[in-house]
Ligand code: ZN
């Protein structure tokens with residue numbers, strides 16, 4: 001089987017327009033926002049748009065879709081008003097995914113804003129339990145993204161993600177996404193071939209590779225352990241060609257969809273360049 005590869009794709013013109021653009025660019029996996037990612041509220045998806053998205057997807061070469069939630073959401077926000085707003089918004093995001101038939105909602109666990117990591121982890125799990133209880137029978141999973149650990153962000157250690165999953169009641173609704181730039185900045189050396197293998201086996205021991213459903217393929221503008229989240233084109237950053245060669249040839253994660261979140265213009269032609277580099281690394 002060929003590896004599923006693609007990029008975060010613009011929904012300018014509606015969610016179904018993303019399918020058209022991705023198909024034109026030759027993607028087999030995509031990530032989208034189902035609403036404006038910098039706003040709290042968006043109007044509901046129309047029945048027509050939902051059907052158009054689904055039918056276009058069926059007729060395309062795209063075999064995997066993931067949604068990324070809004071950047072405003074913080075499931076462990078300190079202020080009660082912000083926490084409630086985040087929880088409402090997350091619930092809306094889950095509903096949008098379910099309506100569109102999107103199997104995973106990727107999100108950053110949260111930023112504890114000085115409350116401490118333990119408290120943050122508890123609040124995130126509580127937020128997820130509330131969301132899951134309000135959406136019984138939903139197929140969409142809550143996909144925890146590993147973070148760089150910038151500011152007070154939780155999720156820069158695999159142990160953080162494990163603790164959240166442990167506190168979530170409905171564990172079959174929990175999946176995980178590795179972002180290469182994030183984990184590298186967090187201190188996981190995936191550039192070196194020997195330490196790369198250790199990182200993946202550590203992930204498997206702590207979280208379990210069966211929960212890994214997506215990988216964000218980004219090079220990093222910042223060095224190992226910097227805890228700064230800055231994406232770079234493949235091969236142009238500190239992870240470099242060596243790191244991505246490790247990933248593209250790892251049989252254990254060959255079946256995991258890989259999605260670029262690298263800098264791009266409106267037409268996303270940069271994505272084609274980056275994907276061709278990745279494909280060229282497969283031995
Ligand atoms: Zn993200």
Ligand code: MN
Nearest residue numbers: 145179216261
């Ligand atoms: Mn990411």
Ligand code: MN
Nearest residue numbers: 182229230231
């Ligand atoms: Mn990032």
